[in-house]
Amino acid sequence: MDTELLLIILVDGLVYASYLFMVSVGLTVICGVQKILNVTHGSLYAFGAYLCATILIVYAETGWPGAGAFVIMALTAIFLGIVFGIIIERGLLRFLYAEDEHIIVLATFAAFLILEDVLLLIWGTNPYIAAEPLALLGQTDIADLPFDNYNLSMILLSALVAAVLWYGLRRTTFGKMLLAVIFDRELAQSMGINVTRVFLLTFIVGSFLGALGGAYQAPAISVQPGIGVEVIVLAFAVVVIGGMGSIPGALIGSLVVGVARAAAVHLEPVLELFVIYMIMAIVLIVRPQGLFAPAKPRKI
Amino acid sequence: MTKYMDRTGWALTIGLVVLIVVNFFIPEWFRAILLLSLARGSVALGLLVLWRCGLISFGHALFYGFGAYTVALIVKYLGITDAFFTVACGVVVAGGFAWALGFLLRRYRGIFFALLNLAFSMILYGVLAKLESLGSTDGISLERTTYLWYAPEGPANKTALFFFAAIMTWAVAMAVHHYLRSTLGYMTTAVRENEIRLEFLGYSAERAIHVKYTISGLVGGFGGAIAAMTIGHVDPDSMAYWPISGDFVFIAILSGTGNVGAPFIGALLYELIRTYAFEQFPGIWQLIMGGTLLLIIMFLPNGLWSLVDLWKKRRAERGRPAAAAEREKA
Numbered sequence: 001m002d003t004e005l006l007l008i009i010l011v012d013g014l015v016y017a018s019y020l021f022m023v024s025v026g027l028t029v030i031c032g033v034q035k036i037l038n039v040t041h042g043s044l045y046a047f048g049a050y051l052c053a054t055i056l057i058v059y060a061e062t063g064w065p066g067a068g069a070f071v072i073m074a075l076t077a078i079f080l081g082i083v084f085g086i087i088i089e090r091g092l093l094r095f096l097y098a099e100d101e102h103i104i105v106l107a108t109f110a111a112f113l114i115l116e117d118v119l120l121l122i123w124g125t126n127p128y129i130a131a132e133p134l135a136l137l138g139q140t141d142i143a144d145l146p147f148d149n150y151n152l153s154m155i156l157l158s159a160l161v162a163a164v165l166w167y168g169l170r171r172t173t174f175g176k177m178l179l180a181v182i183f184d185r186e187l188a189q190s191m192g193i194n195v196t197r198v199f200l201l202t203f204i205v206g207s208f209l210g211a212l213g214g215a216y217q218a219p220a221i222s223v224q225p226g227i228g229v230e231v232i233v234l235a236f237a238v239v240v241i242g243g244m245g246s247i248p249g250a251l252i253g254s255l256v257v258g259v260a261r262a263a264a265v266h267l268e269p270v271l272e273l274f275v276i277y278m279i280m281a282i283v284l285i286v287r288p289q290g291l292f293a294p295a296k297p298r299k300i
Numbered sequence: 301m302t303k304y305m306d307r308t309g310w311a312l313t314i315g316l317v318v319l320i321v322v323n324f325f326i327p328e329w330f331r332a333i334l335l336l337s338l339a340r341g342s343v344a345l346g347l348l349v350l351w352r353c354g355l356i357s358f359g360h361a362l363f364y365g366f367g368a369y370t371v372a373l374i375v376k377y378l379g380i381t382d383a384f385f386t387v388a389c390g391v392v393v394a395g396g397f398a399w400a401l402g403f404l405l406r407r408y409r410g411i412f413f414a415l416l417n418l419a420f421s422m423i424l425y426g427v428l429a430k431l432e433s434l435g436s437t438d439g440i441s442l443e444r445t446t447y448l449w450y451a452p453e454g455p456a457n458k459t460a461l462f463f464f465a466a467i468m469t470w471a472v473a474m475a476v477h478h479y480l481r482s483t484l485g486y487m488t489t490a491v492r493e494n495e496i497r498l499e500f501l502g503y504s505a506e507r508a509i510h511v512k513y514t515i516s517g518l519v520g521g522f523g524g525a526i527a528a529m530t531i532g533h534v535d536p537d538s539m540a541y542w543p544i545s546g547d548f549v550f551i552a553i554l555s556g557t558g559n560v561g562a563p564f565i566g567a568l569l570y571e572l573i574r575t576y577a578f579e580q581f582p583g584i585w586q587l588i589m590g591g592t593l594l595l596i597i598m599f600l601p602n603g604l605w606s607l608v609d610l611w612k613k614r615r616a617e618r619g620r621p622a623a624a625a626e627r628e629k630a
Contacts, residue, residue, distance in 0.1 A: 117584045
């Protein structure tokens with residue numbers, strides 16, 4: 001294998017990995033704190049992409065500076081994170097925390113199905129394309145192949161998100177409260193931590209990250225029905241590979257899957273469709289809890 | 301009542317008789333729905349076996365796909381269309397894979413078990429969709445099914461398939477019911493309640509789960525084989541893709557784990573809701589399905605069968621004061 005191909009695989013893999021990290025980090029945050037696999041994360045991604053694309057199309061017509069698009073992405077994600085976070089957590093999940101984990105997954109799956117149709121009712125089946133920010137940033141040639149700077153900027157964004165989350169968890173009071181809740185929900189409550197509020201805030205943050213993934217991805221893709229489904233299955237795999245609830249795990253999981261997929265695309269396209277599940281199966285066989293899962297005491 | 305023919309056994313047999321009788325009075329589309337319900341109900345029955353010990357699989361389309369594709373490949377490459385042979389092969393292949401995977405999966409619990417199943421089913425999906433010799437994304441069409449020396453033509457073929465499927469499903473349900481009432485079957489609940497205590501009693505929880513997983517795969521393969529013959533065509537999207545697994549879990553939730561007959565009632569109801577929602581409200585049928593699922597999780601967490609339990613309890617309560625009054629008279 002020549003070095004040029006290797007470089008292309010690496011860059012492609014990094015871009016794909018950053019996309020995977022953006023969509024799976026919110027899922028893993030929610031998973032770590034609330035111990036649920038949240039299927040509606042896919043809807044958040046889809047809503048983020050749709051809403052952002054719609055606003056960007058309108059914004060492009062006003063002729064205002066192109067950089068404003070990035071502000072729009074952030075605002076869209078914050079808005080959706082708060083609205084959906086409150087609706088889903090307060091309206092549905094809080095009734096189900098006592099249930100079996102499968103039941104919660106299925107309940108969020110049901111909510112996901114409902115939201116899929118709501119999406120169709122609002123935006124219809126036509127694809128939305130808002131590629132102005134993509135054009136704004138231009139292209140770079142790597143090994144004689146043009147890469148969109150916009151896609152490369154996603155690597156920076158995921159690094160930023162990872163750094164902010166790390167700082168927030170390890171260095172702020174809220175982060176420390178969160179860690180206490182993750183470690184032992186009941187004990188944390190007895191120490192005076194308002195677990196209900198921590199749950200709601202975590203869910204809003206997780207939903208915000210999902211929507212941000214969608215909003216930032218919107219200019220790079222054709223926003224159409226089915227993007228939520230695609231994302232949720234990928235994000236599940238990444239989270240399981242990395243270890244549920246582990247942010248470094250999501251990072252490493254995304255990198256492994258991203259590079260492996262890029263390698264498959266360039267070397268053996270037949271494998272592309274299931275390379276991610278193969279990695280998932282292998283990781284689970286070798287390390288049943290995922291690569292970075294926090295240690296759990298065995299309760300008898 | 302003998303050991304085999306308890307109340308559930310009789311109910312299943314009556315169900316079989318009803319199916320055979322109604323066959324002559326129902327329109328074609330309804331027979332297709334009934335056939336699919338038998339197939340999908342069988343897979344949900346496989347899920348029920350696992351669920352009794354607290355495990356759920358998000359990838360049971362794996363065995364559905366194995367069963368369906370085994371039938372299709374035998375028809376395509378060997379040219380054998382005999383239903384007894386192809387279904388037996390489908391069941392054996394699916395069961396064999398379940399047995400092999402069981403060595404691995406029996407170590408997993410909870411959400412990991414569910415998701416590992418999903419991963420394996422998606423690998424199967426990828427293989428089926430990519431390999432030309434397995435039909436790729438277009439799938440494989442089946443020739444008309446024959447039954448030993450009987451090769452029905454025209455409408456008789458549909459009736460023959462329906463009878464075949466109904467009788468076979470009855471046999472499968474009876475077998476699973478019998479298994480669940482054996483010592484090994486009763487261990488399911490023990491596994492769910494407390495594995496460590498079960499092991500202290502001298503049983504191996506992993507072995508119990510392995511047996512269950514294999515049975516679940518056998519039954520799933522049977523469902524897939526029936527579905528392949530019903531639809532007359534197999535392709536990766538309708539046999540092995542993950543939403544199909546989701547359908548099975550949906551049916552399992554809808555029916556509850558109370559009785560081996562429940563998954564078939566659940567499957568029929570599911571097919572009816574879906575067909576109706578799809579016909580009447582094509583724009584929002586997912587919304588209706590999601591709403592139904594949510595309502596069941598919220599208000600009938602043990603599925604439709606809990607309504608039967610509730611009815612039994614009510615009846616028992618109503619019986620009690622009467623019995624007390626009688627005793628007083630005596």
